Amino acid sequence: MRAVTWHGRHDVRVDTVPDPEIVNPRDAIIRITSTAICGSDLHLYDGYIPGMRAGDILGHENMGEVVEVGPKSTLKKGQKVVIPFTISCGECFFCQKQQFSACDNSNPSETSDASEVLMGHAMGAAFGYAHLTGGYAGGQAEYLRVPYSDVGPIVIPDGIEDDQVLFLSDILPTGWMAAENAMIEPGDTVAVWGCGPVGLFAIQSAFIMGAHRVIAIDHYPTRLELAKQLGADILDYNEVDVRAALNEMTGGIGPDAVIDCVGMESHGMAIDNVLDTVKAHTFLGTERPHALRQAILACRKGGRVSIPGVYGGFADKFPLGQMMEKGLTVKSGQTHVQKYSKQLLDMILEGKINTTFLVSHHAGLEDAPDMYRHWHDDQNEYTKIVLKPGLEKGEVETLREFAHEPA
Structure with missing residues (x-):
């Protein structure tokens, strides 16, 4: 074959x-x-x-x-x-x-x-x-x-x-489990990093689970347009300071839940990501977790962090203290497909999911x-x-x- x-x-x-x-x-x-x-x-x-x-x-x-x-x-x-x-x-x-x-x-x-x-x-x-x-x-x-x-x-x-x-x-059950792991409550504001297939399904799932507002973060115009068509507000991280924008959009509180659908290959010219990229290409590191760092820092105190994005090893400069001090709940993992x-x-079949x-x-x-x-x-x-x-x-x-x- x-x-x-x-x-x-x-x-x-x-x-x-x-x-x-x-x-x-x-x-x-x-x-x-x-x-x-x-x-x-x-x-x-x-x-x-x-x-x-x-x-x-x-x-x-x-x-x-x-x-x-x-x-x-x-x-x-x-x-x-x-x-x-x-x-x-x-x-x-x-x-x-x-x-x-x-x-x-x-x-x-x-x-x-x-x-x-x-x-x-x-x-x-x-x-x-x-x-x-x-x-x-x-x-x-x-x-x-x-x-x-x-x-x-x-x-x-x-x-x-x-x-x-x-x-x-x-990717559909992965997006669904990502939203489930975010423990979405009616009226929540949810921020999703990455509008690839999993991110788009996470957006769709979050709305089904009762999110009042979903904010989608990416830099590809087509992906952002697809997220917008699903009902999300959109942020192009090349055009705005994402953390400042999220703060403004949530009245200074921050999103109730954040979902990292990017994983180990974040893009962008932020200083931490440039250093991660150099380390990855010189075999001094395995991860580029810029999106995850940003998500943890942006999430409101007492909020929830969901990580469906794939990571493969040990991450440098992980904001452990920030996660602990803010009292964040973190859930991640490969998808339990058969469960869903x-x-x-x-x-x-009922037309509830496209x-x-x-x-x-x-x-x-x-x-x-x-x-x-x-x-x-x-x-x-x-x-x-x-x-x-x-x-x-x-x-x-x-x-x-x-x-x-x-x-």
Whole structure:
């Protein structure tokens, strides 16, 4: 089969690799119909996540048709399914608590030992995301083996387009859990750093959960326009002093809750971020947490900090004293996708959540190297890329026009 493979920093290729096979009785094989490039894939593309090996198959936002099942799978051939990025057994201590991304059984010992040294405990497993999380092949390919297929996959009713449900695999539940972790109360003002896909879904989720006002912070005009269309007030951090603006917008109190949807690769020319960037490029540091620092300092006293953004190691100049003195509550973590699957699928089918507005391009697998480059370099125009193995090379579909200045 053909698959998108990692070969080093900024080196993504499409290779012919062996087809996946049933390995365990609970496995299933799906034929991929849609697979998206995620913002966190850029951390792999930029070489910031340890544990990648040349030839690893990328992709953790996947869906398709079931074509083969093991004897203990609950799936049936021909079903359309979305695959959560978290690989979870459903039986361990953590899965029983619905903390599916912390599964204790899905990460094999030969890879979990390394993550235990780095993180303190072994990480849960995920598709297409380094050997620290199990070394499982991803779904940016023609076919995918799905372990524990009796736990994770979300069966989709007939007649539903892929773009409506694909993001149940990761970014929609991640945005939802980000808002949930912010413990939003009716009437709250919520500030969201980063208007990429997760940030946009966090904005949408915050309003559903009762936020009175959401303030979205980014610098890409198209992203800011999408946030505005969702009902958010917008701040371009290149045009304003974000902390001063948030203070003014909240009467000097600060937002009730802040959500960092940026993660380890903050942009901008703030002094702390410039120093972080130098350290990251000279291998003296792993994080650029400027957005998180700003969020903590901007949040009101007694407020809540939600961190869905991906971080990979130890952060310098973390405002621990400020967090403690202000009495902030902090919640973070990889998304427990399976916990939210049914609820969010129902909301999509009822029309309460819109998932298709952020998709800008469809492309075939063979165009993946170009799409990764665009996703990295042209984020104003490429707000979400969905790869479809059925499309021929060069058959790229542009789905909408792009904003250049927010209205």
